[in-house]
Amino acid sequence: MTTSQTDWQQLAWAGIKLLAPSDWYVTQLRVTQNESYIRMEDDDMVRFELSCATVSPIQQINLREHAEAILSKMAKEAKKRGEEFSQSVDTKLVGRHQVKGRDVLTFSWAGRYIGEGMLWWCGKCGKVLVAHVIGVKGERLKELAKKLFTSISDHSEDEWHSWKLFGLDLKVHSSMRLCGHKVEAGFVRFQFKRGDEESLEVARWSTADLMLKGTTLDKLAAQVLKEHLKKFEISYRHVQFGSSSHEGIELYGKAKMPLKTFQLFLRQLTKRSLMPKLRGLMWKCDNTNRLFLVLAITASEGMSEFEHVINSFKCH
Incomplete structure (x- = not known):
């Protein structure tokens, strides 16, 4: 051929x-x-x-x-x-x-x-x-x-790296390092970190219709985020996402407990006194029958990066 x-x-x-x-x-x-x-x-x-x-x-x-x-x-x-x-x-x-x-x-x-x-x-x-x-x-x-x-191209021309693997297609800031990934039948997850406290997680599930059978997107999100619910008070609202108006939920979270005194002191010394916050979006892509999640934990000034990731994401 x-x-x-x-x-x-x-x-x-x-x-x-x-x-x-x-x-x-x-x-x-x-x-x-x-x-x-x-x-x-x-x-x-x-x-x-x-x-x-x-x-x-x-x-x-x-x-x-x-x-x-x-x-x-x-x-x-x-x-x-x-x-x-x-x-x-x-x-x-x-x-x-x-x-x-x-x-x-x-x-x-x-x-x-x-x-x-x-x-x-x-x-x-x-x-x-x-x-x-x-x-x-x-x-x-x-x-x-x-x-x-x-x-082959070996580097990006700007500060954003494309990640296009295993049915995921998005851009992540070059300062974020891949710290883990999991690939299974019907499930893919990439985890990125910057420093000790800022993170980004993206995930994809196949067969969305089966996963949502007998439940709702917000209830499913609560199951997926159960570990994060221990650390953050998370609220959500229903949204329409993307040019195809996919059904989704937008997630907002703030830390439940204050940081330890020593950590807070170090933050003040380094002028990073803002508490970490959670921001996420989970949606169903009807075109591919897949579920997607983008979840960021960062300081408030980092939320513009989350918006950039979301805007770069292609689910079909």
Whole structure:
């Protein structure tokens, strides 16, 4: 199948964006402050891996040296398995002009499977990316890999990062770090934090009609937020959300108990005397039969970020 016959999907996380075939799905995701890793598979095998690490933008990276080290390790592993392995460095599958001036080096390898690889370094953000597109012998892999590699963007042009994974599609401020995520059949949740007290949670549930059978959205929200109800006095109002006027409830909460004296003292010293507040929105998307939740805990001055997240959210 050629790239023109392939349906493509866009993925985004932690400042990175790319296109991948729509029948590939994410099976692994790891994100820390300076590193990230993603793996995609189809129904038969691993098809794509990308790892990213941030170094100093002034630290020049020897891409050929890195590529040779990667291929040397792969060759040793193939030898242990008793498999033949061949490799080629600097295949020129992608050039600097195709990746907006980043330093780039492509390579290829063949063993039990075949692969097209790419290393690149961005002098603006300091990110070093290593990507592999994997296929089977006889597959027209170069064309597919070239389209995927040239679609990659390694940093946002503003302070907002797109997150487009597992049926979620929104923008989160770059100062928010992913601290946890959960992916199960019918349920996805991403949790972000900034410091010790500010957090953002986004979640998606499938089969909204079944979840709401015999109950209401506000009662379901109370179940979902039962841990937060221990710490916050939460009120709500019914709203119509989005251009499709989805049924939703808007949530407001204030802390039940004052902070400990020492914490309050530290807040005053750092001029952060405002108590944390909760703000949220939960709604049903009739177009996709899904439920969504966006929940922020932050100081009052941070609520404009919540509005930005909500306005960026695409549920269908």
